[in-house]
Amino acid sequence: MSKTAYPKSADSPRNIELCVAGALFFLVFLSPYYRGLYFEYEKYPFLAALNVIVLLWLLWRSYNKEWLHFGDITEWLYAGFALLYLLNLPLAADKGLAFQEFITYATCFFLFLAMRKLRIPLSLKKLFLFLFGLNGLILALLGFSYQMGWIDPQSMFLKMSFRDLFLGGRLNASFQYPNTAGAYFAMGYISVLVFILLEEKLSWRIPGFLVSFVLLGAFFFTYSRGGYLTFPLSLVFLLFVLQPPEAARLLTYNLGSAAIFLPFLPKTETLLLQKNPFFFGHLITASIAFAVFGELVTQLFQKRSVAINRKKLAILISTAVVLFVLLFVTATKSDFLPARFAQRIKDINLQTHSVVERFLFYRDALKIFSLRPLNGWGGGAWKTLYFKFQSAPYFTESTHNFYVQILVESGILGILLFLSLFVFIFKKALQSEFGKEQILQKGILGILLMGLLHSLIDVNFSLGAFQLTVWSFAGLAVPERGIAIEKTSKRKEYAHQSKMRVILTTFSVIVSAVLMVLCLIMSQSTNYAIQAEYYLNQGHWKEAALLAEKSLHFNPWNAETHFIYSNALRSRFLDEKQPFLRAKSFEEAQKAYRLAPQNHKYIQYLGFLYVEMGKFETGISYLERAVQNAPLVPATYEGLISALKSIGDFYYARGEKTKTMDYYKRAEEVLIKLYQLKEKYPQIKISNNLAELARELKKYGKQSEEGGI
Secondary structure, three states: OOEEEOOOOOOOOOHHHHHHHHHHHHHHHHHHHOHHHOOHHHHHHHHHHHHHHHHHHHHHHHHOOOOOOOOOHHHHHHHHHHHHHHHOHHHOOOHHHHHHHHHHHHHHHHHHHHHHHOOOOHHHHHHHHHHHHHHHHHHHHHHHHHHOOOOOOOOEEOOEEOOOOEEOOEEOOOOOOHHHHHHHHHHHHHHHHHHHHHOOOHHHHHHHHHHHHHHHHHHHOOOOHHHHHHHHHHHHHHHHHOOHHHHHHHHHHHHHHHHHHHHHHHHHHHHHHOOOOHHHHHHHHHHHHHHHHHHHHHHHHHHOOOOOOHHHHHHHHHHHHHHHHHHHHHHHOOOOOOHHHHHHHHOOOOOOHHHHHHHHHHHHHHHHHHHOOOOOOOOOHHHHHHHHHOOOOOOOOOOOOHHHHHHHHHHHHHHHHHHHHHHHHHHHHHOOOOOHHHHHHHHHHHHHHHHHHHOOOOOHHHOHHHHHHHHHHHHHHOOOOOOOEEEOOOHHHHHHHHHHHHHHHHHHHHHHHHHHHHHHHHHHHHHHHHHHHHHHHHOOHHHHHHHHHHHHHHOOOOHHHHHHHHHHHHHHHHHHOOHHHHHHHHHHHHHHHHHOOOOHHHHHHHHHHHHHOOOHHHHHHHHHHHHHHOOOOHHHHHHHHHHHHHHHHHHHHHOOHHHHHHHHHHHHHHHHHHHHHHHHOOOOOOOOOHHHHHHHHHHHHHHHHOOOO
């Protein structure tokens, strides 16, 4: 007869676990205020803090002999996905960027793991849903207050930036992009409605209704066309997966919010865009109306057992969707909706500039993917490679499609691991049959679906705050139940099973500690690099070189910092004429090139250095490669023209007619190509002094032909 050994209180939370969960929730809520953690110097302190919390939790488990067990396929899939980014490092297009992406995914893996394995009670999970929505409300109010002129753009609080919270007539909040803000607000709206479905106390439901309605308004005022498409799809999915009573309530809540919101929308939008404080009065009035409606609906469902099966529910949902679409289409063709909002809706088509541009990104990304389809080009590869493959002139650091970006970075293996991970998360959560727990888990699926669908068309995952949010919910969607070790008569098998868990826990502690140290190192390195770039732009070469050197002591894998260091040393050499400065500058330029051998900027810069050192043809070969790697970037042509003319000037001064003519002629050929490019793509910008350069080439070329040298 077998016995089962469980850890102490296998499914009951302990105070330390509640503290860990609270600390992780706090980090997730705080992260959007630092510009969504888009910038590395703001992201790494958060990742370091997250690793500290996870490390303490792992050490506590080790102390209590509660060893980790990877018994769920979702854990292995995510671990494999993060590991793939590590294995891609040696062949990455930019090893420094790839290393940064690996650190991010590895840290988020431990966040996902902790959220799965922490024994968090339903009450705390409910509170998390409400606080997530409340956090979105605070972000929205900051944006609205900024629009009213109540927040100084230059103000800072705990190093939080309050610039451009409302820009171009659209609500950004503290995110860099209104579209990502829209996705966040929509996720918050769904989160609070799920909280209301779970909450039994009136004193909590009423604030929930108020918060959800403001979030709905915030979502609409981001004017995110992609959000307008993905948000209804996420709600419809949630309606179909919930049990009929909860789905019916949720459907009624949404119909009520739409019925109240639409009549208020025209005047509310006008007041907001006119920076009229009465905007808040309109928003509060509508929120109170929705709270009253929502509570009446709740009481109705609680007092009467509404008999509704899935077939009837499907008919109701389908009817509501059809009516809503017809109402909306009719409204866009009338004056019922405000002009700005109506125009954004009408712009949802395949001819819109942003849609056309996105399809360009996707097509170019697939070209890159096709050259290394199995495992991709490593993290951050798009930013380095797209210049070589772009079909038209544009500048973007993201494909605006997270899944296409995964294809570029980690190939077929990466996209299969990622999609399989979420397929299993959804499958496991949909199979949940634990009363209110299943409402929570299926509700979280609706939140996740909103984030995942919207990431098909935007840059959400480029923001660390969005990633932390998604992985937190992903972990909560599939909580681990008490994992037992079967004590069978086979003692060796039991001992081996226990030993493997000890090894896994020890390994996790080591990896988490290493990630914590790396995040701290990267944070310090990034701060030094930012200062170095600032001093370089100000012309303070010595300070720039010193700070870049300090940065590289912490992180020698950053190609951009090597580039900054080389530039500072080169400028010092031109001032001081010390040979060791040139040698060191050249060495740093080579390091930047080796770390990112496809980056046209580093290739071009190395070419300039070779030309300055008198290795003309070697330098020209690098400059020509830069043009090949960025054929639609005028600066690469201009750099090559300038170098060819300078070499021609050198031979002109020496009286070598043949070589002078050769280099001048080559410069003119490149110049012609650049003007042809400008003719084909009028939107590209070329230097103002290019015409003067062309005149000089003709002048000196003519003198050379006439023997005037």
